[in-house]
Amino acid sequence: VNPMGKANAxxxxxxxxxxxxxxxxxxxxxxxxxxxxxxxxxxxxxxxGTYGPFRPQIKVSVPLWLALILKKQGKCNIVAPKWLSSSxxxxxxxxxxxxxxxxxxxxxxxxxxxxxxxxxxxxxxxWSSIYDLMENVRAVRHSKMHSGLRGLLDVHALKGVxxxxxASLEVSIIRKYMASSLDHFYLSxxxx
Numbered sequence: 001v002n003p004m005g006k007a008n009a010x011x012x013x014x015x016x017x018x019x020x021x022x023x024x025x026x027x028x029x030x031x032x033x034x035x036x037x038x039x040x041x042x043x044x045x046x047x048x049g050t051y052g053p054f055r056p057q058i059k060v061s062v063p064l065w066l067a068l069i070l071k072k073q074g075k076c077n078i079v080a081p082k083w084l085s086s087s088x089x090x091x092x093x094x095x096x097x098x099x100x101x102x103x104x105x106x107x108x109x110x111x112x113x114x115x116x117x118x119x120x121x122x123x124x125x126x127w128s129s130i131y132d133l134m135e136n137v138r139a140v141r142h143s144k145m146h147s148g149l150r151g152l153l154d155v156h157a158l159k160g161v162x163x164x165x166x167a168s169l170e171v172s173i174i175r176k177y178m179a180s181s182l183d184h185f186y187l188s189x190x191x192x
Contacts, residue, residue: 024172028111029065034079037070064112068119078120081106084113086126089133096140100148102165110138110169141167145174 019027030048041054051062059079062070070076082088083105095103106112113134121127148162163174 019172021169021172024168025111025114028108028168029068029115030063031106031108031112032061033064033067033081033112034059034061035067035070035076036079037076039075064115068115071120071123078116078123080116080120080124081112083109084116084124084130086129086133089130089137093133093137093140096137096144100144101162102141102144104165105137105167107168109167110134141170142173145170149174149177 036057036059037054038056039054040056041052043050043052044054046066048063051066052060054060067076067078071078083092092103092105113130116124117127117131117134124130145163145166166174
């Protein structure tokens with residue numbers, strides 16, 4: 001007998017299926033970034049919040065989606081976050097390779113870096129190197145995730161996997177696997 005009821009269990013399973021990569025990326029575009037406007041405008045009230053005032057060449061914080069729109073219109077430069085530099089990413093990559101623990105990065109680092117490398121290349125110093133380093137960081141983290149999850153499959157090892165500091169896209173990737181694993185453990189622990 002399922003104590004939650006079939007309808008509640010089905011709703012929970014559906015909510016755990018996760019989001020597509022596009023949906024996760026869309027959510028990441030709400031992250032705030034700094035821009036240097038090339039225009040003057042008082043405070044602007046939008047659905048997502050109030051932004052500004054905008055003064056030429058004075059740093060202001062806006063959501064990534066707004067920064068990208070203004071950038072495409074030639075109305076601002078986007079200030080790259082400190083973690084999105086070649087030197088910072090090299091240090092993160094070395095730490096990722098040398099440690100089992102995931103390094104702390106912004107929760108939406110993949111989305112922010114992808115959008116800035118795609119739409120704001122002229123605002124990044126050596127964007128090509130940054131893009132390559134980001135891909136290497138993602139690959140190492142992905143490999144660590146899979147290695148940790150494979151370790152859970154070993155029935156002879158009482159092992160856990162530490163998943164702190166995962167980013168939104170990484171959580172989305174493993175969510176379905178983890179939900180089905182928990183379902184399996186729950187079902188196998190029930191009396192016949």
